[in-house]
Amino acid sequence: MTKTTLNQLATNPSCMDDYDPNAMSVQQARTFIQQFLNPVIETELLAIRESLGRILAEDIVSPSNVPNHNNSAMDGFAFKYSEGVKLIKVIGTAFAGRPFDGEVKASECVKIMTGAVIPKGADTVVMQEKTVNKGEYINVLEAPKQGSNLRLAGEDLKSGETILSKGHQLQAADLGLLASLGVATVLVNRQLKVAFFSTGDELVSVGKPLEQGQIYDSNRYTIYGMLSKLNVHITDLGVVPDQPDLLEKTLLEAAKQHDVVITSGGVSVGEADYMKALLGKHGQVLFWKINMKPGRPLAYGKVGLAHYFGLPGNPVSAMVTFYQFVRQALLLLMGKTVKPTPMFVVECTESIKKAKGRTEFQRGFLFEEKGQWKVKPLYNQGSGILSSMSKANCFIVLDETIGDCAPGTQVNIQPFEGAI
Ligand code: AMP
Ligand code: MG
Secondary structure, three states: OOOOOHHHHHHOHHHOOOOOOOOEOHHHHHHHHHOOOOOOOOEEEEEHHHHOOOEEOOOEEOOOOEOOOOEEOOOEEEEOOOOOOOEEEEEEEEEOOEOOOOEOOOOEEEEEOOOOEOOEOOOEEEEHHHEEEEOOEEEEOOOOOOOOOEEOOOOOEOOOOEEEOOOOEOOHHHHHHHHHOOOOEEEEEOOOEEEEEEEOOOEEOOOOOOOOOOEEOOHHHHHHHHHHOOOOEEEEEEEEOOOHHHHHHHHHHHHHHOOEEEEEOOOOOOOOOOHHHHHHHHEEEEEEEEOEEOOOEEEEEEEOOEEEEEEOOOHHHHHHHHHHHHHHHHHHHHOOOOOOOOOEEEEEOOOEOOOOOOEEEEEEEEEEEOOEEEEEEOOOOOOOOOHHHHHOOEEEEEOOOOOOEOOOOEEEEEEOOOOO
8 A cells, every 4th residue: 555645645636546536445445544543552551340342452461270270060079080980978068169178089079069179089070960869978870971070270261371462342251351360450542532523504403493494413413322332532512503714613623632533514515515625724634535325425634633534414424434434443543453344145135226336335124034134225225314224234235346136136234233
């Protein structure tokens, strides 16, 4: 990829042969954005519960074995295995947290609970259900193989093993894993500071009445929801009307105090689309027409030190461009080791009209039929039909090579679950 700077691209888009801002593929746009992203470097030490969703700033190396002793996987009897064993004497009991401290010899056993330390001399546990109680003795109905029903020391984690790597985003299981090692605090990257605002004279925030020609601002709410899932620090700067001086003031203030500024609306070529001129004056911002539907206009660049994303105003376009470009960029800036979004191939039950040469992210509904998962595109795919995002549970991703699809075609889908 290019070593061309953002400034060169912004001021002279023809400086590179393979760079055409008016015909960017989805993948090209992603790659362009990625080369300008440097993760945050500041870190903080957090109690493990506070670290959920945060990005590890260091590798976590196991300080001990987990479990740290051989223990029983069953309620039963721990004994010293020998061929054809039948009648064994019970010489004591071992509870989880209260070990039996004698030694088990041949033809002896200890009654043992799940999680209790395997007593010295014992090497096998027989399940309680496979025995009959005979007073001081038990009768083994079905002898297990030697070594059965034990959880071995270090079987989960070995001392010195790297169990979580720098760049990992901490999940519920990880908090438990850290606790199982006795780790109380972890070093994580600081939160990314993200500000956003909507632009448009027609927009009104919820809670106020609408006048003729006005609409409620919905993008700020979807953007808020999408950002909340990422565990970033969010600043909502409200609706800014299409007034160059106000837009300028808000943008510059936001860029001074945040790592990222996201706006929606005003990045096309309409008469009230002032953002473009403003960004030309203050930023190193690239304006792209992406070969995709919905979400054609997209702006990316820097205003001061802050990264800037200008999303289209149409509510579905704003969401699609967020998911396809901004989400991954924010994760990279947070310092996460990012993996590609999972895609699955399923049968599409209806026909799809689609022009080759651009990528479409149609809203689809994934459902099960006779044990098979299938997808149905939603009826109205308009970029202003926000209800389609609510009703859908996946994107149907149709790349540039795909044209019209007949019912029964296998298509790629990205489930919302987990991402949205
Ligand atoms: P724009 O990109 O500013 O030309 O806006 C494109 C379309 O999206 C117009 O119909 C706008 O009214 C609508 N729109 C822009 N911003 C928002 C918003 N925040 N919430 C809902 N609709 C919006
Ligand atoms: Mg507008």
